[in-house]
Amino acid sequence: MALPAVGAAMLEIENVSAAYGPVRALDGVNLNVGMGEIVTLIGANGAGKTTLLMTICGRPSAKAGRIKLKGQDITALPTHRIAALGVAHAPEGRHIFARMSVRENLQLGATLAAPANFARNLDRVLTLFPRLAERIDQRGGTLSGGEQQMVAIGRALMAEPDLLLLDEPSLGLAPLVVRQIFAAIGQINRERGTSILLVEQNAHHALALAHRGYVLVAGEIALEGKAADLAVNPQVRDAYLGG
């Protein structure tokens, strides 16, 4: 399959609002991810970053606005149908299946991928994260935080996604492991052309890796621009890059 041209829209989020019960979490958010692009979404705790990623996946569905994937409206689809259209999510807190082996976790990631591609995809994930090859028959719950994050990303990759959603992959990890994870994310994007929407509190790393970025404040997009511009923006520097 030929890679689509960079610039065409992978994901278009138009005026999306979402709420958990009466609590409004997102308010009129507009955000795009182009084909083959890494876009980062930065913001403080509680700004709505995780909610936005979960809303893309239909949990909960957007209360207002539209979400389109490769031009197709996915706003009201159930989660597994959205996954079937090419969205894979490595969610906040990793959500590893703790009682299943690493292999079974990866097999679950491959639920919707063609069975014929399983061996090849597994091989790719284990090449990207050689640590997982050593741990393949170990239970997910016994792994270290960094290894669990590798399983979460690897599990998402097993679906052969067009759009990869990553929620705080650096959270709670040692600096060396964070560098490994970020290197892997860049590699996935370069080698596979996978579009990536990366939510991070570690704005420094995220802006260094991404092409473009958005800043989410209290459920609304406050700033957007090229990652390089955001990295030198005084507001961003003060609020998210520690001055």
Added chain:
Amino acid sequence: MAYFLQQLINGLTLGAIYGLIAIGYTMVYGIIGMINFAHGEIYMIGAFVGLIGLLALGAVGIASVPLMLVLVILGAMTIAGLYGWTIERLIYRPLRSAPRLAPLISALGLSIALQQYVQLTQGGRVKTLAPMMQGGFVLMRGGDGFAVSLNFLQIFVFLLTIVLMTGLTLLIQRTALGRAQRAVAADPTMAALCGVDVDRTISVTFVIGAALAAVAGVMVVLYYGVIDFRLGFLAGLKAFTAAVLGGVGSLPGAVLGGLVLGLVESFWSGYADAAYKDVAAYAILVLVLVVRPSGLLGRPEIEKV
């Protein structure tokens, strides 16, 4: 010794039947955390389908017992499976995010409705079936002339239970469907993000549980030859007890719980007063739960985050 052996055989047979029903409770509890109190009625319906099927096949002149059994068991599994699917789809699914009491009360109401439905359509009187599988082995004779018998039907119940349990274990442990079921049980949101159709997976779980209960229903028709519309209530309660005894959510636990319960009832009836066999069974349940609150094979509710 001979008498003991006979009670052992009887208890294991009864226990295998309890175990088959208990699996339905434990699977449904494992995947959506709900006790499906209408499950006993599915078993009762399975027994009725079995009885009607056996009489109907006999009426059309099919005399081969193995053929009859295969057809009747498959038919009962199919029809009970449809009941299980429909109940989940129409009643439990809309209540899935409701407070926990709502589906529980609905299950009790459904249980009564299904009983009344069978009473109205089949009549309230006891139905009987002439013994179909006669014969067996005399294993030994005691000094007092007591003969220990193991009949063909008991062997059949054991073998079928073992085959079904093995098949179910392989399904859960080795197949994509089983993996999806375990994933939905552990973390439904993450399962959906992986592309698992959570609703369909839950439906399939109900169908499997109902189909196994129907097998137990057919066994009971064959084994005791007497059924009525109230059959599901006590058996459902016993199987639920077996599931809790073994550790609700655990498949081997359900079978173990069933066997323990069957043996306790059988030995109590054999050596003490049969009228008190339920007291003995529930006393064992209380004792086990005092010592191991999560059941014999249940695991304590600890999640590593």
